[in-house]
Amino acid sequence: MNPPLSSSRSRKFFLLMGILIIGAALVFYIESRSTYPPTPQSLDAIDKDGNGVWDDMDEYIRSKDVNDREKKAIIFYVQSFQKVLLNPEIGFDVRNETVRADVFDQGFECYYRVFGHENSKIKDHEIKDELLKSSNRVKAWIRYNQNSSGAILHGWDDKIQGNPCPF
Amino acid sequence: MTSILSIAFLLALEQFSEVNLHSAVECPGGEVNSALIFANGIFNDKGDAKNARDELQLKTKNRFALYDIAYNFNETPLLQILQVFDQKRRSNERFRWSYFSQMDGPPEVKASIQEKVKEMTKEFYVRDADLRNHVALYKKYLNAKKSIVIVAHSQGNFYANGALEYLQEEQNENTPDNELLNARDLKLKIVGVASPDSYVAGNGTYRTLMSDGVVSKIANALPPNISNQKSGHFDHLFIEHYLNGDKSGPEILKLIFEASERVSSGAGFFRIGYLQKSLIPMNEWVGEWIQGDVENQKRTSLTRSQCLSIQLFFYLGDWFGLKCEERSLATLRRESMKCFEKEWSDPKQDLFNCNLVGLDGLIVGMNSPTEALKYLDDNPECQWNSKSLHRELTRDVLEQALSFIENPIGRSVSP
Numbered sequence: 018m019n020p021p022l023s024s025s026r027s028r029k030f031f032l033l034m035g036i037l038i039i040g041a042a043l044v045f046y047i048e049s050r051s052t053y054p055p056t057p058q059s060l061d062a063i064d065k066d067g068n069g070v071w072d073d074m075d076e077y078i079r080s081k082d083v084n085d086r087e088k089k090a091i092i093f094y095v096q097s098f099q100k101v102l103l104n105p106e107i108g109f110d111v112r113n114e115t116v117r118a119d120v121f122d123q124g125f126e127c128y129y130r131v132f133g134h135e136n137s138k139i140k141d142h143e144i145k146d147e148l149l150k151s152s153n154r155v156k157a158w159i160r161y162n163q164n165s166s167g168a169i170l171h172g173w174d175d176k177i178q179g180n181p182c183p184f
Numbered sequence: 185m186t187s188i189l190s191i192a193f194l195l196a197l198e199q200f201s202e203v204n205l206h207s208a209v210e211c212p213g214g215e216v217n218s219a220l221i222f223a224n225g226i227f228n229d230k231g232d233a234k235n236a237r238d239e240l241q242l243k244t245k246n247r248f249a250l251y252d253i254a255y256n257f258n259e260t261p262l263l264q265i266l267q268v269f270d271q272k273r274r275s276n277e278r279f280r281w282s283y284f285s286q287m288d289g290p291p292e293v294k295a296s297i298q299e300k301v302k303e304m305t306k307e308f309y310v311r312d313a314d315l316r317n318h319v320a321l322y323k324k325y326l327n328a329k330k331s332i333v334i335v336a337h338s339q340g341n342f343y344a345n346g347a348l349e350y351l352q353e354e355q356n357e358n359t360p361d362n363e364l365l366n367a368r369d370l371k372l373k374i375v376g377v378a379s380p381d382s383y384v385a386g387n388g389t390y391r392t393l394m395s396d397g398v399v400s401k402i403a404n405a406l407p408p409n410i411s412n413q414k415s416g417h418f419d420h421l422f423i424e425h426y427l428n429g430d431k432s433g434p435e436i437l438k439l440i441f442e443a444s445e446r447v448s449s450g451a452g453f454f455r456i457g458y459l460q461k462s463l464i465p466m467n468e469w470v471g472e473w474i475q476g477d478v479e480n481q482k483r484t485s486l487t488r489s490q491c492l493s494i495q496l497f498f499y500l501g502d503w504f505g506l507k508c509e510e511r512s513l514a515t516l517r518r519e520s521m522k523c524f525e526k527e528w529s530d531p532k533q534d535l536f537n538c539n540l541v542g543l544d545g546l547i548v549g550m551n552s553p554t555e556a557l558k559y560l561d562d563n564p565e566c567q568w569n570s571k572s573l574h575r576e577l578t579r580d581v582l583e584q585a586l587s588f589i590e591n592p593i594g595r596s597v598s599p
Contacts, residue, residue: 112317125234134238141231162229162257167314169321170234170253172241 055157060102069096077147081139089184090131091144097124098148102157108164117171117178121161126173126181215444218331219250223318225338225378225422229257236422240335243427243437248444249330254318256343312346319347322372326351331371331447333440337378337422338398344374345385352386373443377426377436380405389439391432395419410435469592470494489584493592 057063063072070078074095078088097120101107110116118126128141149155173181222240224233233253241251325332336344351370376390380402384390392399394411397418412419412429419425426432473484486494 121230122234125231129238134235134242141235145231158229165230165255166257167317168255169317170230170237170255172237172251 055103055105055153055160057103059153060157061151061154062099062103071095071099073150074099074148077144083138086184087131087138090128090182091139093182093184094124094128094141094144095148097121098145101161102148102154105157105161105164108161108168111170112165112168114169118173122170122173123181127183130182215244215248215333215441215448217329218248218333218444218448219252219325220244220248220440220444221252221254221321221332221334223254223334223336223340223344224256225340228337228422230255236337236427239423239427240440243433244440248333250325252321254321254334254340254343254347256314256318256340312343315343315346315350318343319350322347322351326371331444332373333443333447334372334374335436335440336374336376337426338380338420341374341376341379341381341384341390344376345381345383348372348374348385348388371447373447375436375439375443376406377422378420382406389443391426391435391439393419393425393429393432396425466493466589466592487584489581490588492581493585493588 061071061073064070065072066075068075070092078091078095081088081091083091101119101121107119107121110119111122125141129137132138149158220240222233222237224236228236233255237251237253241248322332334340334344334347348370351372355370370386372386374384374386374388376384376388376392378392378396378399379390380399382404383406390406391410392406392408393415394408395415396408398420399405400408410432412425412431414430416425426436
């Protein structure tokens with residue numbers, strides 16, 4: 018006896034969906050693995066005025082209504098973020114315990130020292146969203162996080178590490 | 185007018201609370217010697233995990249000794265999902281065998297089932313480099329006699345369960361590592377949040393929202409057990425949906441403090457022994473000292489020994505019928521931390537020589553004079569035979585502090 022038509026259709030549908038998901042996962046996997054190390058060109062890391070902040074982020078920072086200290090904190094955070102995008106291998110440093118915190122950790126810590134966690138004017142993820150505008154930047158960020166996976170991220174200790182803000 | 189009155193009332197209440205808050209929330213518990221570790225969930229990058237850790241630190245009022253993250257971020261996003269399913273499958277299988285091993289049956293069958301559970305636990309450990317790193321950290325803290333509370337969100341539950349079970353297995357076996365753990369029961373508890381797993385290892389507790397749109401899709405996940413008044417999109421995010429939820433937030437904090445008490449069994453307090461003093465005079469003095477601030481807008485500064493005495497007073501447990509909750513603590517906690525930071529700022533860990541009965545020259549690492557005194561209090565058999573207990577703590581200063589606790593009334597506070 019043949020199964021009811023609806024049951025056969027739904028089975029086909031789920032099979033097709035399964036194949037599609039696995040296929041997409043494989044494509045994504047292969048694509049992300051075949052990426053060359055990020056370069057300033059691939060990340061559109063253009064800094065015409067040479068102030069250490071990529072030009073697209075300069076515009077973003079200018080648009081924010083912040084005081085001088087807050088501006089410095091944003092710039093420092095953006096610069097630390099840019100460094101790990103250009104060199105995702107930095108992620109291994111904390112993972113392998115060669116350092117207690119890397120440049121991103123310092124930028125993040127400084128940022129919230131200035132803005133505070135409670136009712137902070139601008140959240141770090143807003144800046145992250147602004148920075149990760151291209152697929153190459155996203156891939157570099159994922160790679161940095163993969164390299165950090167398994168790491169123990171300690172809280173910042175002023176007594177050992179000093180003030181996270183260099184300004 | 186009403187709003188002005190409301191503001192005035194709130195300000196008055198704040199002033200009143202500042203002086204007279206006798207609340208269990210302000211009392212130190214086991215967490216002063218515990219590490220709170222956040223095990224992050226799927227798709228959390230470093231920024232997300234750090235935000236979660238910092239939020240936990242804020243909500244627990246910075247009362248734990250350490251706040252760390254056992255970070256995981258495996259593979260590309262779609263493969264992370266596949267990894268979760270794989271972890272889920274293996275975890276379920278292990279849990280099934282573990283459940284069978286508790287049942288009655290012929291000893292040889294039980295033994296072989298237990299062997300199977302052991303194998304699976306080790307397989308987890310061997311296959312996952314991240315898990316090995318996390319376990320190494322937990323071991324380090326346990327060896328240093330710190331207890332641990334892991335707050336595991338989403339996928340982090342697989343890592344937390346895997347780590348705890350591995351440590352338990354290791355402790356059960358007679359290995360050199362087992363000796364290092366130096367405890368009958370593992371001082372580690374898990375508080376699961378939005379757990380996709382079917383259990384919480386080590387009899388831990390958990391909270392999953394009824395409206396969690398991710399966990400509800402996972403077969404055999406722990407059943408949801410809490411709901412908030414407002415629900416959000418998918419209701420799965422750690423800070424937004426769980427920690428900031430009107431019901432789930434306070435519940436999770438309660439579970440964290442309960443877990444901390446369970447692993448430390450009151451270890452945060454000084455017990456009876458080294459610092460036996462009546463607390464009533466000191467309590468009165470503290471009340472007056474704090475009150476002085478309200479009237480004069482300035483609190484008189486403390487000498488080094490007085491600073492030590494209020495720090496010690498803060499950490500004293502239930503002595504002579506005067507419980508922690510009955511003491512003036514809200515301001516004291518903040519003030520004692522402030523003056524302690526200023527007066528006892530040696531960042532280096534010091535070692536001191538403690539001659540236990542029959543064991544000569546046990547060297548113990550101490551981070552602060554309070555920690556050193558706590559050690560003496562926990563180990564009354566430990567003899568203090570040198571001049572200095574800690575780099576900055578001399579017998580004179582300690583004796584002045586103890587004498588101040590005993591009789592602070594009428595003593596002038598140094599300018």
